[in-house]
Amino acid sequence: MTSVDKPTTDRDAPAGQADKAVTEAALFEAFGGVRGMVETVLPGLLFVTIYTINKNLHFSAIAALGVSLVLVAVRLIRRDTVKHAFSGVFGVAFGVVFAMMTGNAKDFYLPGMIYTLGLALAYIITTLAGVPLIGLILGPVFKENLSWRTRNPGRKKAYAKASWAWGLILLAKCAILFPLYWWADTTQLGWVLVALKIPPFLLAVYLTWVFLAKAPPPIDVFAEMEAEEQAEKEAEQARKATAPGRTDG
Template sequence: MSNNTDDQRPELEPPQQPSASDLLGEALGSAARRAGLDPAKEASTGHVVWHAMGGWRGILESVLPGLVFIIVFTLTIDPGTGEGDLWLSLGLSVGIAAVFTVIRLIARQPVTAAVGGLVAAGAAAALAVFTGEASNNFIPGFITNALYGSALLISALIGWSLIGLAVGFLMGEGTAWRNDPRKRRVFFWLAISWASLFAARLAVQLPLYFADNVTALGTLKLVMGIPLFAPMVAVTWLVVRALYRTETK
């Protein structure tokens, strides 16, 4: 008599592999959570924005190297040639970024932001030194703005807003937000708003780059940095929090 027990056992389904959108959403959500941008947590808007900027240290790490470069370059401009001391300006800028990194290492604090700033400052300085043009110090920033802006714009246009992917995984709903027309509209316009910020930076700064106006270019880069980034973080936070609070009522 044959035993058919094995034949009657249900076949186990192979584990489902996460899709590309799942992986990207998890990565974006994790990054947003580390930056303090978790709508599920009760926190004031001011606290969220301050945490996203990294507090006073994060602001100094973002602003001071570039500020020192502009000040030193401007103060050392030779009236005859119209050029500032490129080596001194870049050396002090990269040196300050290195000091911030060392301080974090000594204090055993997360060094991701500081190291990122140091690498960016070093790459920009190397490009400027290699070409002999101080304005080329800003090229990596242009590339970053172009990449971020393009990614956000394309994601919005194809219906897979990067803002939506990040928020969806922060709120534990994955990509289910795409089935809600209201959420899709909100995340579409948020992504468009962020893309517009990056596009505005390029539209204002590129003409100054081609005009080789290093002082004005550096000044506007600082003005269009944190002073524009902070309000965008606040608006995004408030809109997303309102969207999900309305849903839970």
Template sequence: MGKVKQRTGLGALASAGSDDDFSVIDAIGGPRGVIESMLPGVVFVVLFVATSNLNLTIGVSAVLAVVQVIVRLIQRQSVMGALSGLLAVGICLIWAWHTHQARDYYMFGFITNAVYAVLLGVSLLVRIPALGAIIEFFRQLPTEHFKAWLDGWMGDKELKKAYTTITWLWLGLFLLRLAVQVPLYVTNRVGLLGVTRLLMGIPFWALAIWVSYLVVATPMHRHNTRVRAGSDVSDDAADDDGAGE
């Protein structure tokens, strides 16, 4: 049998109730994924602070992002993560090049953080925690019987409470990023903004995933146990009905 592909990000939390070997490093893409995610940002801020040459900084950062994808292609490894990273970096670089402002390299990040914060906030208002919906989507695609899928985890008070808690956690993460970084953008402190973005990027992401795992693992395990027990009872009842015919 082939090796099961390791899920990353929130998808890694989908197995929190059954996976005793949960790894934060694997969940954020492994050492290589961390390096590839952080390297373009590191190069951008260091090169710009050192040279104050925006065009050179954009050029080098763009070449680096493309090289990362090419290397993965040569090594015949999955390029989806690298391609998504290339797209995000490309948007940031084009934005900075278009406005001739190095600080605008970070504008796309502000927008995505604000959008995520709004979506999470709305989900809490309607009492359907977004993190729960995302994790349960990874656990079981609601291709049919959507209401039964939704009621299955929403009806578990302990699990829903855990999902609500981590939704608040991630909402706080996005809002904190904006609260700290936007003033640095407004005052055009590019170097400090770049360093802050790096520190509040992968490290905060890893911390949020780890805390989320601690919060949801036990409720999810109990939920899985109850679901399996219910399935066993249903199977036994069906066997009894079949035997009586």
């Protein structure tokens, strides 16, 4: 009977709780946590707030870009991970360029909407291809890399479920936003978009946690490689110790 097949006992409970805690911490790290969510929401919130008040596209766009740069600067000063802040800067910069080129404030949101649609399709297509995107994202975080593809079928199934969840949730979000892009005004679109930033994301992260918490634990390929290297060193030392002609003392 394997560790996956064993019935749960009270003695096993702490280990299960530890696995869930590791999964929660890894998801928190991978998706940026509370700070990452703030950095995702704040530029768009500032843009729509200023535009609602004064309808000034240039000032709203510059303010959104400025706060994104400040968030990156703060991370650099604190020597924190900057990938989430940098992705926010690029997203805001593309939105600013689109809006400035067309003169339509709604185009500030268009690059992000297109990115969301593309990401939704990526989750679905990669899952259908047998390489769910969420597994590619989280594999290195869990130190399992791609071992789940061939060596851990239960975990691969969990990644597939999670990728389906991400893809369908993001498609549902797009189904709301794209009609509003055509029919609503800038402020209506902006406030709906801000409102839809966090709840769908939290739902997708929660479902990912549920699926992975029930899955077999990841295979730590880094620990395996270290063990193999250690075994090779010990074998080499043993060969040298037993080599012909070697004498002690």
